[in-house]
Amino acid sequence: MTDAQRVLIVEDDVHIADLLRLHLADEGYTVVHAASGDDGMRLLEQDGPWDALVLDVMLPGVDGLQICRRARAMARYVPIIIISARGSETQRIVGLELGADDYLAKPFSMPELVARVRALLRRAEAMAQSARLDAGAIELGSLRLDPLARVALHAGRELELTPREFDLLLFFARHPGQVFARAELLDQVWGYGHDGYEHTVNTHINRLRNKIEADPANPKQILTVWGRGYKLVGAAGGGA
Numbered sequence: 001m002t003d004a005q006r007v008l009i010v011e012d013d014v015h016i017a018d019l020l021r022l023h024l025a026d027e028g029y030t031v032v033h034a035a036s037g038d039d040g041m042r043l044l045e046q047d048g049p050w051d052a053l054v055l056d057v058m059l060p061g062v063d064g065l066q067i068c069r070r071a072r073a074m075a076r077y078v079p080i081i082i083i084s085a086r087g088s089e090t091q092r093i094v095g096l097e098l099g100a101d102d103y104l105a106k107p108f109s110m111p112e113l114v115a116r117v118r119a120l121l122r123r124a125e126a127m128a129q130s131a132r133l134d135a136g137a138i139e140l141g142s143l144r145l146d147p148l149a150r151v152a153l154h155a156g157r158e159l160e161l162t163p164r165e166f167d168l169l170l171f172f173a174r175h176p177g178q179v180f181a182r183a184e185l186l187d188q189v190w191g192y193g194h195d196g197y198e199h200t201v202n203t204h205i206n207r208l209r210n211k212i213e214a215d216p217a218n219p220k221q222i223l224t225v226w227g228r229g230y231k232l233v234g235a236a237g238g239g240a
Contacts, residue, residue, distance in 0.1 A: 004030040005051035005121060010040030010067060011083070012059050016106075020054060023110045024117065037062035044071060050078050051124075052117055057084040057095070065094060072099035075150070077163040079120035083108065096200050099164045101191065123191050127167070138173045141221065141234030143212065145173050154212045161211065164189070168204050169212075172222070172232035181229040205230055 007029045011017040014035065021031045032047070034040035038061035044050065053071060055064035068080055081102045082095040092103045101120050104113055138145045144153040150166055152159045161169065168189050172180075180188070182198035190200070209216040223231050 004028055006030045006032065006049070007052045007054065007117065008032050008034065008040065008043055008050045009054045010034045010037065010043075010059060010064060011054070011056045012036060013056070016083075019110055020113065023114050027114055027118070029117075036060040037064065037067060040064075040067050041070060044074075048074075048078075049076055052121055053078055053080045054113070054117070055080060055082050055100075057082060065098060068095060068098045068100050072162050072164065077124065077167075079117075079124050081113070081116060081120065083113070093199075096190075097203055099162060120191070138170070140173050140176050140232065143169075143173060143221070145170055159211050161208075165204055165208055165211075168201075169208055169232075172230075175232075177231055177233055179225045179228050179231045184229065201230075 005028075007024050009017055009020050009024075009031060011020065011033070012035050017033045017035065021033055024031045029051075032043060034043050037059035040055070040059070041062050044053070044067060053067070055067055057064040064082060064084070068082065071078055071080060079102075080100045081104060082092070082100045083104045083106060084092070084095075085106050092105075095103055102116050104116070136147075138147070142155045145151070145166075147170055150163075152161055152166060152169060168185065171185070171189050182201040185201045186198060205222060206216070209219050209222050212221060213219045221233060223233060225231055
Protein backbone atom coordinates (compact mmCIF):
# COMPACT_ATOMS: atom_id res chain seq x y z
CA MET A 1 0.00 0.00 0.00
CA THR A 2 1.30 3.43 -0.88
CA ASP A 3 1.71 6.10 1.76
CA ALA A 4 -1.25 8.42 2.27
CA GLN A 5 -1.04 11.71 0.42
CA ARG A 6 -0.25 14.64 2.69
CA VAL A 7 -2.36 17.80 2.77
CA LEU A 8 -1.32 20.97 4.61
CA ILE A 9 -4.18 23.23 5.76
CA VAL A 10 -3.28 26.79 6.75
CA GLU A 11 -6.41 28.29 8.31
CA ASP A 12 -6.84 30.39 11.44
CA ASP A 13 -10.55 29.58 11.91
CA VAL A 14 -10.42 26.50 14.13
CA HIS A 15 -13.97 25.42 13.28
CA ILE A 16 -13.31 25.48 9.52
CA ALA A 17 -9.95 23.79 9.99
CA ASP A 18 -11.47 20.97 12.06
CA LEU A 19 -14.14 20.34 9.44
CA LEU A 20 -11.56 20.36 6.65
CA ARG A 21 -9.32 17.98 8.55
CA LEU A 22 -12.22 15.63 9.29
CA HIS A 23 -13.50 15.47 5.71
CA LEU A 24 -10.05 15.12 4.14
CA ALA A 25 -9.00 12.48 6.67
CA ASP A 26 -12.15 10.52 5.83
CA GLU A 27 -10.85 10.38 2.25
CA GLY A 28 -7.63 8.79 3.45
CA TYR A 29 -5.36 11.83 3.34
CA THR A 30 -2.85 12.63 6.06
CA VAL A 31 -3.79 16.15 7.16
CA VAL A 32 -1.67 18.68 9.07
CA HIS A 33 -3.11 21.99 10.24
CA ALA A 34 -1.33 25.30 10.84
CA ALA A 35 -3.32 28.07 12.54
CA SER A 36 -1.05 30.94 11.47
CA GLY A 37 0.81 32.01 8.38
CA ASP A 38 4.15 31.75 10.17
CA ASP A 39 3.48 28.13 11.20
CA GLY A 40 2.20 27.37 7.70
CA MET A 41 5.36 28.73 6.09
CA ARG A 42 7.53 26.76 8.51
CA LEU A 43 5.67 23.52 7.80
CA LEU A 44 5.80 24.14 4.07
CA GLU A 45 9.55 24.59 4.11
CA GLN A 46 10.62 22.16 6.83
CA ASP A 47 8.07 19.34 6.97
CA GLY A 48 7.46 18.58 3.28
CA PRO A 49 7.02 17.27 0.76
CA TRP A 50 3.30 18.03 0.58
CA ASP A 51 0.85 16.68 -1.97
CA ALA A 52 -1.63 19.57 -1.66
CA LEU A 53 -2.01 22.90 0.16
CA VAL A 54 -5.27 24.48 1.31
CA LEU A 55 -4.56 28.13 2.16
CA ASP A 56 -6.65 30.85 3.72
CA VAL A 57 -5.59 34.33 2.61
CA MET A 58 -6.09 36.39 5.75
CA LEU A 59 -3.87 34.85 8.43
CA PRO A 60 -1.96 35.92 11.51
CA GLY A 61 1.65 36.49 10.45
CA VAL A 62 2.44 36.03 6.77
CA ASP A 63 -0.66 35.74 4.59
CA GLY A 64 -1.73 32.93 2.32
CA LEU A 65 -0.60 34.71 -0.82
CA GLN A 66 2.97 34.86 0.51
CA ILE A 67 2.82 31.14 1.27
CA CYS A 68 1.50 30.51 -2.25
CA ARG A 69 4.35 32.55 -3.71
CA ARG A 70 6.92 30.61 -1.68
CA ALA A 71 5.40 27.25 -2.68
CA ARG A 72 5.63 28.18 -6.34
CA ALA A 73 9.30 29.11 -5.94
CA MET A 74 10.09 25.59 -4.73
CA ALA A 75 11.28 22.90 -7.12
CA ARG A 76 8.51 20.39 -6.42
CA TYR A 77 5.09 21.28 -7.78
CA VAL A 78 2.24 21.05 -5.27
CA PRO A 79 -1.44 21.74 -6.05
CA ILE A 80 -2.78 24.77 -4.15
CA ILE A 81 -6.36 25.70 -3.29
CA ILE A 82 -6.94 29.15 -1.83
CA ILE A 83 -9.98 29.70 0.39
CA SER A 84 -11.08 33.18 1.36
CA ALA A 85 -14.01 35.45 2.13
CA ARG A 86 -16.75 35.88 -0.45
CA GLY A 87 -16.38 38.93 -2.68
CA SER A 88 -12.57 39.12 -2.53
CA GLU A 89 -12.25 39.21 -6.33
CA THR A 90 -8.87 40.94 -6.22
CA GLN A 91 -7.46 38.27 -3.92
CA ARG A 92 -8.75 35.58 -6.26
CA ILE A 93 -7.05 37.16 -9.25
CA VAL A 94 -3.79 37.67 -7.36
CA GLY A 95 -3.88 34.11 -6.03
CA LEU A 96 -4.33 32.65 -9.51
CA GLU A 97 -1.59 34.91 -10.88
CA LEU A 98 0.75 33.64 -8.17
CA GLY A 99 0.09 30.07 -9.27
CA ALA A 100 -2.80 28.79 -7.17
CA ASP A 101 -4.65 25.97 -8.91
CA ASP A 102 -8.09 26.74 -7.55
CA TYR A 103 -10.03 29.17 -5.38
CA LEU A 104 -13.09 28.70 -3.17
CA ALA A 105 -15.00 31.56 -1.59
CA LYS A 106 -16.28 31.18 1.95
CA PRO A 107 -18.72 29.82 2.87
CA PHE A 108 -18.17 26.72 0.75
CA SER A 109 -19.32 23.13 0.68
CA MET A 110 -16.91 20.72 2.36
CA PRO A 111 -17.74 17.92 -0.13
CA GLU A 112 -16.98 20.36 -2.97
CA LEU A 113 -13.58 21.22 -1.50
CA VAL A 114 -12.77 17.53 -1.05
CA ALA A 115 -13.81 16.88 -4.66
CA ARG A 116 -11.55 19.67 -5.88
CA VAL A 117 -8.61 18.35 -3.85
CA ARG A 118 -9.16 14.92 -5.38
CA ALA A 119 -9.36 16.37 -8.88
CA LEU A 120 -6.16 18.38 -8.46
CA LEU A 121 -4.27 15.41 -7.04
CA ARG A 122 -5.43 13.18 -9.90
CA ARG A 123 -4.31 15.81 -12.40
CA ALA A 124 -0.92 16.25 -10.71
CA GLU A 125 -0.35 12.49 -10.80
CA ALA A 126 -1.40 12.32 -14.45
CA MET A 127 1.05 15.10 -15.32
CA ALA A 128 3.84 13.33 -13.42
CA GLN A 129 3.08 10.05 -15.16
CA SER A 130 3.03 11.78 -18.54
CA ALA A 131 6.44 13.29 -17.80
CA ARG A 132 7.80 9.86 -16.87
CA LEU A 133 6.44 8.26 -20.05
CA ASP A 134 7.60 11.14 -22.24
CA ALA A 135 10.91 11.73 -20.53
CA GLY A 136 12.96 12.48 -23.62
CA ALA A 137 14.24 16.01 -24.07
CA ILE A 138 12.30 18.27 -26.44
CA GLU A 139 14.20 20.65 -28.70
CA LEU A 140 12.65 23.50 -30.65
CA GLY A 141 14.97 26.07 -32.10
CA SER A 142 17.08 27.48 -29.29
CA LEU A 143 14.87 25.86 -26.64
CA ARG A 144 15.57 22.53 -24.96
CA LEU A 145 13.25 21.12 -22.29
CA ASP A 146 13.72 18.06 -20.09
CA PRO A 147 10.23 17.09 -18.83
CA LEU A 148 11.50 14.65 -16.20
CA ALA A 149 14.14 16.92 -14.67
CA ARG A 150 11.88 19.94 -15.31
CA VAL A 151 14.79 21.92 -16.72
CA ALA A 152 14.49 24.38 -19.61
CA LEU A 153 17.45 25.75 -21.54
CA HIS A 154 17.48 28.65 -23.97
CA ALA A 155 20.57 28.98 -26.15
CA GLY A 156 22.34 26.73 -23.65
CA ARG A 157 21.39 28.88 -20.65
CA GLU A 158 19.13 27.45 -17.97
CA LEU A 159 15.93 29.41 -17.53
CA GLU A 160 14.59 30.29 -14.11
CA LEU A 161 10.95 29.32 -14.50
CA THR A 162 8.16 28.91 -12.00
CA PRO A 163 6.47 25.48 -12.13
CA ARG A 164 3.49 26.98 -14.00
CA GLU A 165 5.73 28.76 -16.50
CA PHE A 166 7.53 25.49 -17.15
CA ASP A 167 4.24 23.64 -17.65
CA LEU A 168 3.04 26.27 -20.11
CA LEU A 169 6.29 26.25 -22.09
CA LEU A 170 6.35 22.44 -22.09
CA PHE A 171 2.79 22.28 -23.39
CA PHE A 172 3.67 24.66 -26.21
CA ALA A 173 6.85 22.71 -27.00
CA ARG A 174 4.87 19.47 -27.26
CA HIS A 175 2.60 21.14 -29.84
CA PRO A 176 4.94 23.31 -31.93
CA GLY A 177 3.26 25.65 -34.36
CA GLN A 178 -0.22 24.81 -33.06
CA VAL A 179 -2.42 27.75 -32.09
CA PHE A 180 -4.19 27.65 -28.73
CA ALA A 181 -6.82 30.05 -27.44
CA ARG A 182 -6.42 31.34 -23.91
CA ALA A 183 -9.36 29.22 -22.74
CA GLU A 184 -7.70 26.10 -24.18
CA LEU A 185 -4.44 26.90 -22.40
CA LEU A 186 -6.29 27.41 -19.13
CA ASP A 187 -7.94 24.02 -19.52
CA GLN A 188 -4.80 22.17 -20.59
CA VAL A 189 -2.21 23.80 -18.32
CA TRP A 190 -4.10 25.24 -15.34
CA GLY A 191 -6.96 22.76 -15.31
CA TYR A 192 -9.98 22.81 -13.05
CA GLY A 193 -11.39 26.00 -11.58
CA HIS A 194 -10.09 28.79 -13.83
CA ASP A 195 -13.03 29.61 -16.07
CA GLY A 196 -13.18 33.32 -16.81
CA TYR A 197 -9.56 34.06 -15.91
CA GLU A 198 -7.97 34.06 -19.35
CA HIS A 199 -5.91 37.14 -18.41
CA THR A 200 -3.83 34.78 -16.24
CA VAL A 201 -2.57 33.27 -19.50
CA ASN A 202 -1.57 36.72 -20.78
CA THR A 203 0.52 37.32 -17.66
CA HIS A 204 2.39 34.03 -18.01
CA ILE A 205 2.92 34.53 -21.75
CA ASN A 206 4.48 37.92 -21.03
CA ARG A 207 6.72 36.41 -18.34
CA LEU A 208 7.93 33.69 -20.67
CA ARG A 209 8.61 36.22 -23.41
CA ASN A 210 10.70 38.28 -20.99
CA LYS A 211 12.79 35.17 -20.31
CA ILE A 212 13.27 33.73 -23.81
CA GLU A 213 12.83 36.55 -26.32
CA ALA A 214 15.66 38.89 -27.33
CA ASP A 215 13.03 41.63 -27.71
CA PRO A 216 9.87 40.72 -25.75
CA ALA A 217 7.96 43.52 -27.47
CA ASN A 218 8.65 41.85 -30.84
CA PRO A 219 8.60 38.13 -30.04
CA LYS A 220 9.97 35.57 -32.48
CA GLN A 221 9.12 32.34 -30.64
CA ILE A 222 5.93 32.82 -28.60
CA LEU A 223 3.68 34.43 -31.16
CA THR A 224 0.26 36.02 -30.92
CA VAL A 225 -2.13 34.87 -33.63
CA TRP A 226 -4.64 37.70 -33.58
CA GLY A 227 -8.18 36.65 -32.89
CA ARG A 228 -7.13 33.05 -32.23
CA GLY A 229 -4.51 32.72 -29.50
CA TYR A 230 -0.83 31.88 -29.16
CA LYS A 231 1.68 29.45 -30.61
CA LEU A 232 5.34 28.51 -30.11
CA VAL A 233 7.69 28.26 -33.07
CA GLY A 234 11.43 27.71 -33.50
CA ALA A 235 13.81 30.63 -33.14
CA ALA A 236 13.74 31.19 -36.88
CA GLY A 237 9.95 31.07 -37.08
CA GLY A 238 7.92 33.95 -38.42
CA GLY A 239 4.71 35.58 -37.28
CA ALA A 240 1.17 34.63 -38.28
